Amino acid sequence: MWMYLGLLAALFLGLHNLCKKHAVKDNEVYPVLLGTLISGLLLLLPFYIGSHFFPEATRKAGFIIQDIPLEKHGFIFIKSMIMCASWILAYQALKHLPLTIVAPIRSGGPFFTFLGAMFIYQERPSLYQWIGFFLIIFSVYLYSQVGKKEGIVFKSNKWIYAIIAATFLGASSGLYDKFLIQKISLNPQTLQFWFCFYCILILLVILSVIWFPKIEKRKAFKWRWSIPAVGILLQLADYFYFKALQDPESLIMLLSAIKRSQLIIAVILGGILFKEKNKRKKLVPLAGIMIGVALILYS
Template identity: 30%
Template sequence: MWMVFGISAGALLGLYDFWTKKAMTGNSVIPIVFWSAFFGGLVWLPAFFPIAQTFDLYVDLSKTSLHEQAIILIKGLAMTLSWIFAYYAVRELPMSFSGAVRSSGPLWTLVGGSLVFGEDLSALQMSAVLISVLAYYFLSQIGRDEGIRLLRSGPMFFMLAATILSAMTTVYDKYIVQQLGLPIYTIQAYSAEHRLFLALIFFVCVAVRDRALPFLQWSLYVPLVGFSWVGAEIIYFLAIADPDANVTYLSIFRRTSLVIGFLLSVLLLGERNVGRKFLIILAIVLSTVLLVLS
C-alpha cells in the first residue's frame, strides 16, 4: 500500500505543480508562498481544538515538548525555503523543464537514504532509477532548442536548490516518523502551522522593505495550491509511516507529478516539442513501472 500511496501523492503533486504555475501568473513569489501556507495551515487548524477528538485527530499542545516542536520546525523551514526556490523557477520555466531539474531528486534521496537508513538497491532497481534520472536529463537537453541553458539559467539553479531541500526533507520525514514515534497527524498539523508562521515572516519582511503589502492577483488557483499540497502530504505520510517504505522509491513515485503536469501543460499551456518530450516521459513511466515490479 505504501507504493500506491506514493504514486497517488505524485499524481496529486502534478495538479499542485500545474496550479502553482497558474497561481504564479502575474504574481511575485512571497505572496503565493504566504497564501498557500495560509490555506494549508487553515486546513489543519481544527486539529488543535477538542472537536478533533471525534475524528481521532486532536493535537494536544501540552503533550508535545519543545524539543519535538524544534525537530518539526526544521522540517517546516526546509519546506518553506524549498517553496520559495521552486515557485520562482516554476514561474519562469516551462513545466517540463522545472520537472526535469527535479529528476535529480531520486539521486539526492538515494544518497540520504543510504547514509541514514542503510538502504541498498539491487542491480535491477538501480537500473530503473538510472533510466528515470537519465530520461529527465535528456528532457532538459531539449531546453537548448527553447533557449534555456542549464549552466546559465538562474531558475534552473533555484529548482535544483528546491529539489535538494525536498530530498533532504524526504529523508528527514522518515526519521521523524519512524525514529521519534510522533503521530503522523501531529507532525502534519504542527508543520503546517510552522510553515504559515515562517511564510508570514518572509511576507512581513517584504512588506517592510517595499513599505507596502505585496501585491496579489487573486485567482482560484491560489487556495488550490495550499489545499493540494496538504492533500498530497497526507497521502505521502501514510506511505512513509509503513516500516517497509523505501524513501528512494517514494522519491521516484513522486516524480509521476511530472507526467500529470506535462499533460496539463500540453493541453492548456501550449507546451512545445511535445513529441520528443512525450518519448522521454514515456521512458520515465516505464522506469517507474519497472521499479514497482522489481
C-alpha cells in the same frame, strides 16, 4: 498498501503542480506561497480544535493532533526551514521556466533520496533499482537538451540552478520525513499542522522585510482561485505520503520514485493547458522517467 498510498500522493501532487503554475504565472511568488500555506493550515485547523475540545471523537476518526514536547517542535521547525528554502527557490524557478522543464528536473529528486536512503537508512537497492534511478537521471539530461530549444541554456540560466537546489533540499526533507514519522513517532496530521504553522511564521518574517514595505510589489500581487487549491492539494498529497511512511516496511527510496508518476499530469496536461513548446519531444524523456519508475516498482 504503502505503495498505493504513494500513488495517491502522486495524483494530488500532479494536480498541485498544475494549480501552482497557474498561481505563480505573472504573479508575486512570496504572497502566493504564504496564501497556499495559510489555506493548508485552515484545512487542518478543525482537527487541531477537535483534538482539544473533542479528543475522543477526533481520535476515533483518526485525525488526532498530538500534544508534543518542545524537542519535537524543534525537529519540525528544522523541516520547516528546509522546505521554506526549497519552496522559495522552486516557486521563483517555476515563475520563470516552463512547467515541462521544471517538473522533470524535480524528478531527479529520487536520486538524492536514493543516495541518502542507502547511507543513512541502509536501504539496499537491487540491480533493477540501480537501472531505474540512472534512467531517470539520464532522462532529466535529455530534458535539458529540449530546454535549449526554448531558449533555456542550462549552464547560464540561474533559475535552472535554483530548481536544482530546490530539488536537493526537497530530497533532504524527504529523508528527514522518515526520521520524523518512524523514529520520533509523529502522526501525519500533527506533522502537517505544526509544519504549516512554522512555515507561515518564517514567511511572515521574510515578507515583512522584502515584500510588505514595497507598495509596487503589493499592487502587483493577484489573488487567484488556484492559490488555496495549491494548499489543499498539497496537504492531501502530504497526508497520503506520510501515511505510507508510517508503515515500517515502506522504503523511502521507492516512495520518492513512485511520487514521480505525477509527471504524467504535470507534463501532459501542463503542456496542453499552458500551451508550452516541444510537447512531443518532451514525451521521449518522460517515457524514460516512467520506465525508470516502473523498473523500481518491478524490483
